[in-house]
Amino acid sequence: xxxxxxxxxxxxxxxxxxxxxxxxxxxxxxxxxxxxxxxxxxxxxxxxxxxxxxxxxxxxxxxxxxxxxxxxxxxxxxxxxxxxxxxxxxxxxxxxxxxxxxxxxxxxxxxxxxxxxxxxxxxxxxxxxxxxxxxxxxxxxxxxxxxxxxxxxxxxxxxxxxxxxxxxxxxxxxxxxxxxxxxxxxxxxxxxxxxxxxxxxxxxxxxxxxxxxxxxxxxxxxxxxxxxxxxxxxxxxxxxxxxxxxxxxxxxxxxxxxxxxxxxxxxxxxxxxxxxxxxxxxxxxxxxxxxxxxxxxxxxxxxxxxxxxxxxxxxxxxxxxxxxxxxxxxxxxxxxxxxxxxxxxxxxxxxxxxxxxxxxxxxxxxxxxxxxxxxxxxxxxxx
Amino acid sequence: xxxxxxxxxxxxxxxxxxxxxxxxxxxxxxxxxxxxxxxxxxxxxxxxxxxxxxxxxxxxxxxxxxxxxxxxxxxxxxxxxxxxxxxxxxxxxxxxxxxxxxxxxxxxxxxxxxxxxxxxxxxxxxxxxxxxxxxxxxxxxxxxxxxxxxxxxxxxxxxxxxxxxxxxxxx
Numbered sequence: 001x002x003x004x005x006x007x008x009x010x011x012x013x014x015x016x017x018x019x020x021x022x023x024x025x026x027x028x029x030x031x032x033x034x035x036x037x038x039x040x041x042x043x044x045x046x047x048x049x050x051x052x053x054x055x056x057x058x059x060x061x062x063x064x065x066x067x068x069x070x071x072x073x074x075x076x077x078x079x080x081x082x083x084x085x086x087x088x089x090x091x092x093x094x095x096x097x098x099x100x101x102x103x104x105x106x107x108x109x110x111x112x113x114x115x116x117x118x119x120x121x122x123x124x125x126x127x128x129x130x131x132x133x134x135x136x137x138x139x140x141x142x143x144x145x146x147x148x149x150x151x152x153x154x155x156x157x158x159x160x161x162x163x164x165x166x167x168x169x170x171x172x173x174x175x176x177x178x179x180x181x182x183x184x185x186x187x188x189x190x191x192x193x194x195x196x197x198x199x200x201x202x203x204x205x206x207x208x209x210x211x212x213x214x215x216x217x218x219x220x221x222x223x224x225x226x227x228x229x230x231x232x233x234x235x236x237x238x239x240x241x242x243x244x245x246x247x248x249x250x251x252x253x254x255x256x257x258x259x260x261x262x263x264x265x266x267x268x269x270x271x272x273x274x275x276x277x278x279x280x281x282x283x284x285x286x287x288x289x290x291x292x293x294x295x296x297x298x299x300x301x302x303x304x305x306x307x308x309x310x311x312x313x314x315x316x317x318x319x320x321x322x323x324x325x326x327x328x329x330x331x332x333x334x335x336x337x338x339x340x341x342x343x344x345x346x347x348x349x350x351x352x353x354x355x356x357x358x359x360x361x362x363x364x365x366x367x368x369x370x371x372x373x374x375x376x377x378x379x380x381x382x383x
Numbered sequence: 384x385x386x387x388x389x390x391x392x393x394x395x396x397x398x399x400x401x402x403x404x405x406x407x408x409x410x411x412x413x414x415x416x417x418x419x420x421x422x423x424x425x426x427x428x429x430x431x432x433x434x435x436x437x438x439x440x441x442x443x444x445x446x447x448x449x450x451x452x453x454x455x456x457x458x459x460x461x462x463x464x465x466x467x468x469x470x471x472x473x474x475x476x477x478x479x480x481x482x483x484x485x486x487x488x489x490x491x492x493x494x495x496x497x498x499x500x501x502x503x504x505x506x507x508x509x510x511x512x513x514x515x516x517x518x519x520x521x522x523x524x525x526x527x528x529x530x531x532x533x534x535x536x537x538x539x540x541x542x543x544x545x546x547x548x549x550x551x552x553x554x
Contacts, residue, residue, distance in 0.1 A: 052506060053506060054508060055540075056505050078540070079541075102505040104538070106538070106539060131521075132530070132534050134529035154534065155535065156530070156534065179522065180521050193520075193522045194522060195523050222520075226519055229520045300516065301453075302515070303515060303518070304456075
Protein backbone atom coordinates (compact mmCIF):
# COMPACT_ATOMS: atom_id res chain seq x y z
CA UNK A 1 0.00 0.00 0.00
CA UNK A 2 2.87 2.37 0.69
CA UNK A 3 4.34 1.88 -2.77
CA UNK A 4 1.48 3.73 -4.52
CA UNK A 5 2.38 7.21 -3.18
CA UNK A 6 5.98 6.59 -4.09
CA UNK A 7 5.03 5.72 -7.62
CA UNK A 8 2.93 8.87 -7.86
CA UNK A 9 5.79 11.01 -6.63
CA UNK A 10 8.17 9.46 -9.11
CA UNK A 11 5.72 10.08 -11.91
CA UNK A 12 5.37 13.72 -10.92
CA UNK A 13 9.16 14.17 -10.82
CA UNK A 14 9.48 12.59 -14.21
CA UNK A 15 6.74 14.79 -15.65
CA UNK A 16 8.30 17.91 -14.17
CA UNK A 17 11.68 16.96 -15.58
CA UNK A 18 10.21 16.52 -19.03
CA UNK A 19 8.40 19.84 -18.81
CA UNK A 20 11.56 21.63 -17.72
CA UNK A 21 13.48 20.24 -20.60
CA UNK A 22 10.65 21.05 -23.04
CA UNK A 23 10.39 24.75 -21.95
CA UNK A 24 11.71 27.38 -24.36
CA UNK A 25 14.96 29.12 -23.51
CA UNK A 26 14.70 32.17 -21.26
CA UNK A 27 14.23 35.58 -22.84
CA UNK A 28 17.42 37.53 -23.47
CA UNK A 29 18.25 40.57 -21.40
CA UNK A 30 16.85 43.78 -22.90
CA UNK A 31 18.50 47.12 -23.46
CA UNK A 32 16.40 50.15 -22.61
CA UNK A 33 16.26 52.47 -25.60
CA UNK A 34 14.23 55.37 -26.97
CA UNK A 35 12.07 54.43 -29.90
CA UNK A 36 12.92 56.45 -33.01
CA UNK A 37 10.13 57.91 -35.08
CA UNK A 38 9.63 56.21 -38.43
CA UNK A 39 9.86 58.33 -41.57
CA UNK A 40 7.10 60.90 -41.83
CA UNK A 41 3.90 59.73 -43.47
CA UNK A 42 1.17 61.83 -45.05
CA UNK A 43 -1.23 59.71 -43.04
CA UNK A 44 0.05 60.99 -39.72
CA UNK A 45 -1.98 63.56 -37.88
CA UNK A 46 -1.20 65.83 -34.92
CA UNK A 47 -4.18 65.77 -32.58
CA UNK A 48 -4.59 68.85 -30.40
CA UNK A 49 -5.90 67.76 -26.99
CA UNK A 50 -6.81 70.69 -24.80
CA UNK A 51 -7.26 68.38 -21.77
CA UNK A 52 -10.16 70.58 -20.82
CA UNK A 53 -10.87 68.88 -17.50
CA UNK A 54 -7.33 69.77 -16.36
CA UNK A 55 -6.34 72.51 -18.74
CA UNK A 56 -2.78 73.13 -17.65
CA UNK A 57 -1.81 69.79 -19.16
CA UNK A 58 -2.71 70.09 -22.85
CA UNK A 59 -0.77 68.05 -25.38
CA UNK A 60 -0.44 67.04 -29.00
CA UNK A 61 -0.75 63.38 -29.86
CA UNK A 62 0.96 62.16 -33.00
CA UNK A 63 -1.22 59.43 -34.49
CA UNK A 64 -0.68 57.18 -37.52
CA UNK A 65 -3.78 56.70 -39.64
CA UNK A 66 -2.39 53.55 -41.23
CA UNK A 67 -1.16 51.55 -38.24
CA UNK A 68 -3.66 53.16 -35.85
CA UNK A 69 -0.92 53.67 -33.32
CA UNK A 70 0.07 56.64 -31.24
CA UNK A 71 3.61 57.52 -32.21
CA UNK A 72 4.38 60.06 -29.52
CA UNK A 73 3.40 63.21 -27.70
CA UNK A 74 4.30 66.89 -27.49
CA UNK A 75 3.48 68.58 -24.21
CA UNK A 76 1.59 71.83 -24.67
CA UNK A 77 0.86 73.51 -21.31
CA UNK A 78 -2.16 75.75 -20.87
CA UNK A 79 -4.56 76.76 -23.67
CA UNK A 80 -1.85 76.37 -26.30
CA UNK A 81 -1.60 77.66 -29.86
CA UNK A 82 0.04 75.32 -32.35
CA UNK A 83 1.59 75.54 -35.80
CA UNK A 84 3.95 73.47 -37.92
CA UNK A 85 6.82 75.11 -39.78
CA UNK A 86 6.41 75.30 -43.58
CA UNK A 87 8.89 72.45 -44.07
CA UNK A 88 7.13 70.34 -41.44
CA UNK A 89 10.36 69.87 -39.50
CA UNK A 90 9.31 71.82 -36.41
CA UNK A 91 6.24 72.16 -34.24
CA UNK A 92 5.79 75.54 -32.56
CA UNK A 93 3.62 75.61 -29.43
CA UNK A 94 2.79 78.96 -27.85
CA UNK A 95 1.65 78.29 -24.33
CA UNK A 96 1.49 79.52 -20.74
CA UNK A 97 3.03 78.11 -17.60
CA UNK A 98 2.44 79.11 -14.00
CA UNK A 99 5.37 79.06 -11.59
CA UNK A 100 3.59 76.82 -9.09
CA UNK A 101 1.87 74.53 -11.53
CA UNK A 102 -1.66 75.86 -11.47
CA UNK A 103 -0.81 79.26 -9.98
CA UNK A 104 2.01 81.70 -9.60
CA UNK A 105 3.90 83.91 -12.03
CA UNK A 106 2.72 83.54 -15.62
CA UNK A 107 5.26 82.79 -18.32
CA UNK A 108 4.20 82.82 -21.96
CA UNK A 109 6.58 81.02 -24.26
CA UNK A 110 6.86 79.50 -27.71
CA UNK A 111 8.37 76.04 -27.49
CA UNK A 112 9.82 74.31 -30.53
CA UNK A 113 9.91 70.57 -31.08
CA UNK A 114 12.02 68.66 -33.59
CA UNK A 115 9.43 66.62 -35.46
CA UNK A 116 11.93 63.91 -36.34
CA UNK A 117 12.52 63.09 -32.67
CA UNK A 118 9.69 64.84 -30.79
CA UNK A 119 12.37 66.32 -28.52
CA UNK A 120 12.34 70.01 -27.52
CA UNK A 121 14.65 72.06 -29.71
CA UNK A 122 14.35 75.60 -28.38
CA UNK A 123 12.08 78.31 -27.02
CA UNK A 124 11.30 82.01 -27.19
CA UNK A 125 9.85 83.71 -24.11
CA UNK A 126 6.95 86.03 -24.94
CA UNK A 127 5.40 88.98 -23.18
CA UNK A 128 2.41 87.64 -21.18
CA UNK A 129 -0.08 88.68 -23.83
CA UNK A 130 -0.77 85.75 -26.06
CA UNK A 131 -4.39 84.97 -26.91
CA UNK A 132 -5.74 82.26 -24.64
CA UNK A 133 -8.62 80.95 -26.65
CA UNK A 134 -10.05 78.00 -28.48
CA UNK A 135 -7.73 76.42 -31.04
CA UNK A 136 -7.54 77.77 -34.59
CA UNK A 137 -4.76 77.63 -37.15
CA UNK A 138 -4.56 81.42 -36.87
CA UNK A 139 -3.53 81.66 -33.21
CA UNK A 140 0.10 81.27 -34.30
CA UNK A 141 1.61 80.90 -37.76
CA UNK A 142 4.79 81.00 -39.84
CA UNK A 143 5.52 83.16 -42.85
CA UNK A 144 5.71 81.02 -45.97
CA UNK A 145 9.51 81.15 -45.98
CA UNK A 146 9.72 80.32 -42.28
CA UNK A 147 11.66 83.46 -41.38
CA UNK A 148 8.93 85.05 -39.28
CA UNK A 149 6.64 83.50 -36.71
CA UNK A 150 3.54 85.43 -35.71
CA UNK A 151 1.71 84.99 -32.38
CA UNK A 152 -1.75 86.46 -31.73
CA UNK A 153 -2.02 88.59 -28.59
CA UNK A 154 -5.24 89.49 -26.74
CA UNK A 155 -5.06 91.29 -23.40
CA UNK A 156 -7.99 92.04 -24.36
CA UNK A 157 -6.38 94.66 -26.64
CA UNK A 158 -5.57 92.88 -29.91
CA UNK A 159 -2.10 92.82 -31.47
CA UNK A 160 0.44 90.24 -32.54
CA UNK A 161 4.05 89.45 -31.86
CA UNK A 162 6.61 89.07 -34.62
CA UNK A 163 9.29 86.50 -33.83
CA UNK A 164 12.48 85.38 -35.51
CA UNK A 165 12.42 81.61 -35.03
CA UNK A 166 15.84 81.11 -36.58
CA UNK A 167 17.55 83.36 -34.02
CA UNK A 168 15.12 82.78 -31.17
CA UNK A 169 14.12 86.39 -30.64
CA UNK A 170 11.01 88.55 -30.38
CA UNK A 171 11.33 91.25 -33.03
CA UNK A 172 8.37 93.35 -31.98
CA UNK A 173 4.64 93.80 -31.57
CA UNK A 174 2.13 95.24 -34.03
CA UNK A 175 -1.23 96.65 -32.98
CA UNK A 176 -4.18 95.42 -35.03
CA UNK A 177 -6.75 97.96 -33.93
CA UNK A 178 -9.32 95.48 -32.72
CA UNK A 179 -8.83 92.95 -35.49
CA UNK A 180 -7.82 89.52 -34.25
CA UNK A 181 -5.67 86.49 -35.04
CA UNK A 182 -2.79 86.03 -37.48
CA UNK A 183 -3.35 84.79 -41.02
CA UNK A 184 0.15 84.55 -42.53
CA UNK A 185 0.65 84.81 -46.27
CA UNK A 186 3.68 85.29 -48.39
CA UNK A 187 7.03 85.96 -46.81
CA UNK A 188 5.99 89.14 -45.00
CA UNK A 189 2.23 89.64 -44.81
CA UNK A 190 -0.24 89.03 -42.01
CA UNK A 191 -4.00 89.53 -42.07
CA UNK A 192 -6.35 89.77 -39.10
CA UNK A 193 -10.14 89.40 -39.07
CA UNK A 194 -12.05 92.50 -38.07
CA UNK A 195 -15.39 92.95 -36.36
CA UNK A 196 -16.60 94.79 -39.46
CA UNK A 197 -16.13 91.71 -41.63
CA UNK A 198 -12.96 93.07 -43.24
CA UNK A 199 -9.40 91.85 -43.30
CA UNK A 200 -6.65 94.07 -41.96
CA UNK A 201 -3.40 93.28 -43.76
CA UNK A 202 0.02 94.24 -42.42
CA UNK A 203 3.08 94.18 -44.64
CA UNK A 204 6.38 93.86 -42.78
CA UNK A 205 9.85 95.02 -43.66
CA UNK A 206 12.91 92.79 -43.48
CA UNK A 207 13.28 93.49 -39.75
CA UNK A 208 9.70 92.45 -39.03
CA UNK A 209 8.45 95.98 -38.49
CA UNK A 210 5.25 97.37 -39.95
CA UNK A 211 5.85 98.76 -43.43
CA UNK A 212 2.25 99.18 -44.54
CA UNK A 213 -1.30 98.38 -43.52
CA UNK A 214 -4.47 98.12 -45.56
CA UNK A 215 -8.11 97.40 -44.75
CA UNK A 216 -10.14 95.37 -47.22
CA UNK A 217 -13.77 95.73 -48.12
CA UNK A 218 -16.09 93.57 -45.98
CA UNK A 219 -16.21 90.01 -47.25
CA UNK A 220 -18.92 88.77 -44.87
CA UNK A 221 -21.68 90.23 -42.73
CA UNK A 222 -20.87 89.60 -39.05
CA UNK A 223 -24.41 90.48 -37.98
CA UNK A 224 -26.41 88.57 -40.55
CA UNK A 225 -24.19 85.55 -41.05
CA UNK A 226 -20.81 85.53 -39.28
CA UNK A 227 -17.98 83.29 -40.43
CA UNK A 228 -16.14 80.86 -38.22
CA UNK A 229 -12.58 81.95 -37.49
CA UNK A 230 -11.43 78.39 -38.15
CA UNK A 231 -10.28 79.04 -41.71
CA UNK A 232 -9.35 76.15 -43.99
CA UNK A 233 -6.26 76.27 -46.25
CA UNK A 234 -6.98 76.30 -49.98
CA UNK A 235 -4.53 76.30 -52.86
CA UNK A 236 -4.17 80.08 -52.91
CA UNK A 237 -5.50 81.16 -49.52
CA UNK A 238 -8.24 80.13 -47.14
CA UNK A 239 -11.93 79.26 -47.10
CA UNK A 240 -14.13 80.56 -44.30
CA UNK A 241 -17.48 78.92 -43.58
CA UNK A 242 -20.39 80.93 -42.26
CA UNK A 243 -22.85 79.92 -39.58
CA UNK A 244 -25.57 79.47 -42.21
CA UNK A 245 -23.39 77.46 -44.55
CA UNK A 246 -21.88 79.94 -47.00
CA UNK A 247 -18.32 79.38 -48.25
CA UNK A 248 -16.21 82.53 -48.47
CA UNK A 249 -12.96 81.96 -50.34
CA UNK A 250 -10.12 84.40 -49.86
CA UNK A 251 -7.28 84.39 -52.38
CA UNK A 252 -3.98 85.53 -50.90
CA UNK A 253 -1.73 84.96 -53.87
CA UNK A 254 -1.69 88.60 -55.04
CA UNK A 255 -0.70 91.87 -53.48
CA UNK A 256 -4.00 92.25 -51.63
CA UNK A 257 -6.66 89.79 -50.49
CA UNK A 258 -9.13 88.94 -53.24
CA UNK A 259 -12.60 87.63 -52.47
CA UNK A 260 -14.68 85.42 -54.71
CA UNK A 261 -18.47 85.46 -54.47
CA UNK A 262 -19.58 83.11 -51.69
CA UNK A 263 -21.40 79.91 -52.50
CA UNK A 264 -23.75 77.88 -50.35
CA UNK A 265 -23.35 74.40 -48.92
CA UNK A 266 -27.07 74.14 -48.23
CA UNK A 267 -30.15 74.29 -50.41
CA UNK A 268 -32.77 76.97 -49.82
CA UNK A 269 -34.84 74.35 -48.02
CA UNK A 270 -31.91 73.35 -45.80
CA UNK A 271 -30.79 76.90 -44.99
CA UNK A 272 -31.18 77.60 -41.28
CA UNK A 273 -32.12 73.99 -40.62
CA UNK A 274 -28.83 72.31 -41.41
CA UNK A 275 -25.59 74.10 -40.59
CA UNK A 276 -21.89 73.55 -40.02
CA UNK A 277 -20.75 73.30 -36.44
CA UNK A 278 -17.60 72.15 -34.70
CA UNK A 279 -14.32 73.33 -33.25
CA UNK A 280 -12.47 72.59 -36.49
CA UNK A 281 -15.30 73.09 -38.90
CA UNK A 282 -13.85 71.91 -42.19
CA UNK A 283 -10.99 70.34 -44.11
CA UNK A 284 -10.00 70.60 -47.77
CA UNK A 285 -8.08 68.16 -49.94
CA UNK A 286 -6.38 70.76 -52.10
CA UNK A 287 -5.38 68.39 -54.91
CA UNK A 288 -8.87 66.96 -55.32
CA UNK A 289 -10.65 70.20 -54.51
CA UNK A 290 -12.89 68.49 -51.97
CA UNK A 291 -14.29 70.14 -48.87
CA UNK A 292 -15.37 68.09 -45.82
CA UNK A 293 -17.68 69.71 -43.28
CA UNK A 294 -19.35 68.39 -40.09
CA UNK A 295 -23.02 69.32 -40.47
CA UNK A 296 -25.97 69.00 -38.11
CA UNK A 297 -29.62 69.90 -38.01
CA UNK A 298 -30.09 72.87 -35.71
CA UNK A 299 -30.94 76.52 -35.35
CA UNK A 300 -29.30 79.68 -34.04
CA UNK A 301 -26.89 79.04 -31.21
CA UNK A 302 -25.92 75.52 -32.30
CA UNK A 303 -22.79 76.52 -34.22
CA UNK A 304 -20.51 74.68 -31.81
CA UNK A 305 -22.62 71.54 -31.73
CA UNK A 306 -20.73 68.90 -33.60
CA UNK A 307 -21.71 67.27 -36.86
CA UNK A 308 -24.10 64.36 -37.07
CA UNK A 309 -23.05 63.98 -40.71
CA UNK A 310 -20.03 64.89 -42.79
CA UNK A 311 -20.90 66.55 -46.07
CA UNK A 312 -18.48 66.44 -48.98
CA UNK A 313 -18.35 69.19 -51.60
CA UNK A 314 -16.68 69.80 -54.93
CA UNK A 315 -15.02 73.18 -54.43
CA UNK A 316 -14.84 74.05 -58.13
CA UNK A 317 -18.36 73.00 -58.97
CA UNK A 318 -19.90 74.26 -55.72
CA UNK A 319 -21.88 71.09 -55.40
CA UNK A 320 -22.38 68.47 -52.76
CA UNK A 321 -20.91 65.09 -53.59
CA UNK A 322 -21.92 63.03 -50.55
CA UNK A 323 -23.49 62.96 -47.12
CA UNK A 324 -21.84 60.58 -44.68
CA UNK A 325 -24.11 59.96 -41.66
CA UNK A 326 -21.37 59.37 -39.12
CA UNK A 327 -23.64 59.56 -36.10
CA UNK A 328 -25.88 56.90 -37.56
CA UNK A 329 -22.73 54.80 -38.00
CA UNK A 330 -22.16 54.89 -34.25
CA UNK A 331 -19.90 57.90 -33.80
CA UNK A 332 -20.79 60.72 -31.46
CA UNK A 333 -20.90 64.24 -32.85
CA UNK A 334 -17.88 65.24 -34.91
CA UNK A 335 -16.03 68.24 -33.47
CA UNK A 336 -12.98 68.36 -35.74
CA UNK A 337 -12.00 67.11 -39.20
CA UNK A 338 -8.74 66.90 -41.11
CA UNK A 339 -7.85 65.24 -44.41
CA UNK A 340 -4.46 64.02 -45.59
CA UNK A 341 -3.21 65.62 -48.81
CA UNK A 342 -1.97 62.51 -50.64
CA UNK A 343 -3.69 60.76 -53.60
CA UNK A 344 -5.16 58.09 -51.31
CA UNK A 345 -6.44 60.41 -48.63
CA UNK A 346 -7.63 59.66 -45.13
CA UNK A 347 -10.27 61.73 -43.40
CA UNK A 348 -9.83 62.04 -39.65
CA UNK A 349 -12.90 62.89 -37.58
CA UNK A 350 -12.55 63.67 -33.86
CA UNK A 351 -15.70 63.28 -31.83
CA UNK A 352 -17.43 64.53 -28.74
CA UNK A 353 -16.54 61.23 -27.08
CA UNK A 354 -12.85 61.99 -27.77
CA UNK A 355 -12.61 59.22 -30.34
CA UNK A 356 -10.83 59.77 -33.64
CA UNK A 357 -12.40 58.00 -36.61
CA UNK A 358 -10.32 57.13 -39.67
CA UNK A 359 -12.29 57.15 -42.92
CA UNK A 360 -11.45 56.65 -46.56
CA UNK A 361 -11.70 60.24 -47.77
CA UNK A 362 -12.84 59.11 -51.23
CA UNK A 363 -15.58 56.68 -50.28
CA UNK A 364 -16.41 57.60 -46.71
CA UNK A 365 -15.84 54.03 -45.59
CA UNK A 366 -15.10 53.87 -41.89
CA UNK A 367 -11.78 52.08 -41.44
CA UNK A 368 -11.09 52.46 -37.75
CA UNK A 369 -12.19 54.22 -34.56
CA UNK A 370 -9.40 55.06 -32.14
CA UNK A 371 -11.10 55.27 -28.78
CA UNK A 372 -10.27 58.10 -26.41
CA UNK A 373 -7.42 59.70 -28.28
CA UNK A 374 -6.83 62.16 -25.50
CA UNK A 375 -9.48 63.97 -23.54
CA UNK A 376 -10.74 66.80 -25.78
CA UNK A 377 -9.37 66.51 -29.33
CA UNK A 378 -10.53 69.80 -30.81
CA UNK A 379 -8.16 70.34 -33.74
CA UNK A 380 -5.94 68.25 -36.00
CA UNK A 381 -2.97 69.20 -38.16
CA UNK A 382 -1.35 67.46 -41.11
CA UNK A 383 2.36 66.65 -40.74
CA UNK B 384 -28.00 60.60 -26.47
CA UNK B 385 -29.78 61.24 -29.71
CA UNK B 386 -33.06 61.97 -28.00
CA UNK B 387 -31.32 64.27 -25.54
CA UNK B 388 -29.67 66.08 -28.40
CA UNK B 389 -33.04 66.48 -30.01
CA UNK B 390 -34.49 67.75 -26.76
CA UNK B 391 -31.75 70.32 -26.44
CA UNK B 392 -32.05 71.49 -30.01
CA UNK B 393 -35.78 71.84 -29.58
CA UNK B 394 -35.29 73.69 -26.32
CA UNK B 395 -32.77 76.07 -27.85
CA UNK B 396 -34.97 76.80 -30.82
CA UNK B 397 -37.95 77.41 -28.57
CA UNK B 398 -35.97 79.77 -26.43
CA UNK B 399 -34.75 81.62 -29.47
CA UNK B 400 -38.27 82.00 -30.78
CA UNK B 401 -39.56 83.33 -27.49
CA UNK B 402 -36.87 85.89 -27.01
CA UNK B 403 -36.82 89.29 -28.63
CA UNK B 404 -33.41 90.76 -28.40
CA UNK B 405 -32.81 93.44 -30.91
CA UNK B 406 -33.35 96.20 -28.38
CA UNK B 407 -31.43 94.20 -25.82
CA UNK B 408 -28.47 93.95 -28.08
CA UNK B 409 -28.60 97.68 -28.64
CA UNK B 410 -28.63 98.23 -24.90
CA UNK B 411 -25.86 95.79 -24.51
CA UNK B 412 -23.80 97.57 -27.10
CA UNK B 413 -24.18 100.78 -25.17
CA UNK B 414 -23.30 99.05 -21.97
CA UNK B 415 -20.19 97.55 -23.45
CA UNK B 416 -19.19 100.83 -24.96
CA UNK B 417 -19.51 102.31 -21.50
CA UNK B 418 -17.39 99.57 -20.13
CA UNK B 419 -14.70 100.78 -22.51
CA UNK B 420 -11.56 98.80 -22.15
CA UNK B 421 -13.18 96.03 -20.26
CA UNK B 422 -13.91 94.01 -23.31
CA UNK B 423 -14.71 90.47 -23.28
CA UNK B 424 -12.62 87.86 -22.19
CA UNK B 425 -11.61 84.56 -22.35
CA UNK B 426 -12.39 81.10 -21.75
CA UNK B 427 -11.49 78.57 -24.10
CA UNK B 428 -13.56 75.72 -24.94
CA UNK B 429 -14.86 74.24 -27.98
CA UNK B 430 -18.01 72.49 -28.19
CA UNK B 431 -18.46 69.65 -25.86
CA UNK B 432 -21.12 69.28 -23.31
CA UNK B 433 -24.26 70.70 -24.50
CA UNK B 434 -27.40 70.63 -22.46
CA UNK B 435 -27.58 66.97 -23.29
CA UNK B 436 -24.97 66.27 -20.63
CA UNK B 437 -26.88 67.98 -17.88
CA UNK B 438 -28.76 65.54 -15.75
CA UNK B 439 -30.37 67.95 -13.25
CA UNK B 440 -33.66 69.67 -13.97
CA UNK B 441 -33.70 72.67 -16.32
CA UNK B 442 -34.65 74.97 -13.46
CA UNK B 443 -31.61 73.92 -11.46
CA UNK B 444 -28.44 76.07 -11.43
CA UNK B 445 -26.56 72.80 -11.71
CA UNK B 446 -28.22 72.09 -15.04
CA UNK B 447 -26.75 73.25 -18.34
CA UNK B 448 -30.30 74.07 -19.41
CA UNK B 449 -30.79 76.56 -16.59
CA UNK B 450 -32.11 79.75 -18.18
CA UNK B 451 -29.21 81.97 -17.09
CA UNK B 452 -26.70 79.83 -18.96
CA UNK B 453 -27.95 80.57 -22.50
CA UNK B 454 -24.46 81.39 -23.80
CA UNK B 455 -22.13 80.02 -21.15
CA UNK B 456 -19.14 77.93 -22.11
CA UNK B 457 -17.20 76.11 -19.45
CA UNK B 458 -17.70 74.38 -16.13
CA UNK B 459 -20.64 75.49 -14.00
CA UNK B 460 -19.39 76.99 -10.74
CA UNK B 461 -22.60 75.69 -9.16
CA UNK B 462 -21.08 72.23 -9.48
CA UNK B 463 -17.64 73.30 -8.22
CA UNK B 464 -18.34 74.74 -4.77
CA UNK B 465 -19.86 78.03 -5.87
CA UNK B 466 -23.28 79.03 -7.19
CA UNK B 467 -24.57 80.46 -10.45
CA UNK B 468 -23.44 83.89 -9.21
CA UNK B 469 -20.57 83.15 -6.82
CA UNK B 470 -17.12 81.69 -7.27
CA UNK B 471 -15.94 78.61 -5.39
CA UNK B 472 -13.86 79.13 -2.25
CA UNK B 473 -10.28 80.12 -2.90
CA UNK B 474 -10.80 81.32 -6.45
CA UNK B 475 -10.90 84.88 -7.79
CA UNK B 476 -13.60 86.38 -10.05
CA UNK B 477 -12.51 87.74 -13.39
CA UNK B 478 -12.88 91.54 -13.33
CA UNK B 479 -13.57 91.60 -17.05
CA UNK B 480 -16.29 89.72 -18.77
CA UNK B 481 -18.72 89.67 -21.60
CA UNK B 482 -22.40 90.27 -21.26
CA UNK B 483 -25.37 88.52 -22.79
CA UNK B 484 -29.12 88.42 -22.58
CA UNK B 485 -31.10 85.40 -21.43
CA UNK B 486 -34.82 84.84 -21.23
CA UNK B 487 -36.27 83.64 -17.93
CA UNK B 488 -39.29 81.51 -18.73
CA UNK B 489 -40.24 81.67 -15.03
CA UNK B 490 -41.27 85.32 -15.18
CA UNK B 491 -41.24 85.95 -18.91
CA UNK B 492 -38.53 88.62 -18.67
CA UNK B 493 -35.24 89.03 -20.47
CA UNK B 494 -32.25 89.64 -18.26
CA UNK B 495 -28.82 91.05 -18.97
CA UNK B 496 -26.29 88.68 -17.47
CA UNK B 497 -22.54 88.89 -17.00
CA UNK B 498 -20.55 85.78 -17.84
CA UNK B 499 -17.64 85.97 -15.45
CA UNK B 500 -15.07 83.30 -14.92
CA UNK B 501 -13.60 82.21 -11.62
CA UNK B 502 -9.84 81.98 -11.74
CA UNK B 503 -6.73 80.83 -9.94
CA UNK B 504 -7.20 77.07 -9.85
CA UNK B 505 -7.10 74.60 -12.69
CA UNK B 506 -10.31 73.69 -14.47
CA UNK B 507 -13.00 72.26 -12.23
CA UNK B 508 -13.86 69.47 -14.62
CA UNK B 509 -17.46 69.11 -13.44
CA UNK B 510 -20.72 70.02 -15.21
CA UNK B 511 -19.24 71.22 -18.48
CA UNK B 512 -21.76 73.30 -20.35
CA UNK B 513 -21.53 74.89 -23.79
CA UNK B 514 -24.47 76.98 -25.00
CA UNK B 515 -24.13 79.63 -27.63
CA UNK B 516 -27.29 81.67 -28.12
CA UNK B 517 -26.22 84.79 -30.03
CA UNK B 518 -22.58 83.92 -29.40
CA UNK B 519 -20.23 85.32 -32.05
CA UNK B 520 -16.67 84.51 -33.09
CA UNK B 521 -13.60 86.06 -31.59
CA UNK B 522 -13.54 89.09 -33.92
CA UNK B 523 -16.56 90.23 -31.94
CA UNK B 524 -15.16 89.74 -28.46
CA UNK B 525 -18.16 91.31 -26.74
CA UNK B 526 -20.15 88.26 -27.86
CA UNK B 527 -17.50 85.58 -27.68
CA UNK B 528 -17.21 82.82 -25.14
CA UNK B 529 -14.06 81.16 -26.52
CA UNK B 530 -11.69 83.68 -24.98
CA UNK B 531 -10.36 83.04 -21.50
CA UNK B 532 -12.05 85.54 -19.25
CA UNK B 533 -9.36 85.01 -16.64
CA UNK B 534 -6.74 86.38 -19.03
CA UNK B 535 -6.35 89.68 -17.22
CA UNK B 536 -6.28 88.16 -13.73
CA UNK B 537 -3.04 88.00 -11.80
CA UNK B 538 -3.50 84.26 -12.14
CA UNK B 539 -5.15 83.58 -15.49
CA UNK B 540 -5.86 79.94 -14.81
CA UNK B 541 -9.51 79.17 -15.59
CA UNK B 542 -11.60 77.24 -13.06
CA UNK B 543 -15.32 77.67 -13.78
CA UNK B 544 -17.97 80.09 -15.04
CA UNK B 545 -20.90 81.98 -13.53
CA UNK B 546 -23.84 83.94 -14.96
CA UNK B 547 -24.64 87.00 -12.85
CA UNK B 548 -27.88 88.96 -13.32
CA UNK B 549 -27.14 92.64 -13.96
CA UNK B 550 -30.73 93.70 -14.47
CA UNK B 551 -33.84 93.40 -16.54
CA UNK B 552 -33.24 94.14 -20.19
CA UNK B 553 -35.26 97.01 -21.53
CA UNK B 554 -37.49 96.18 -24.44
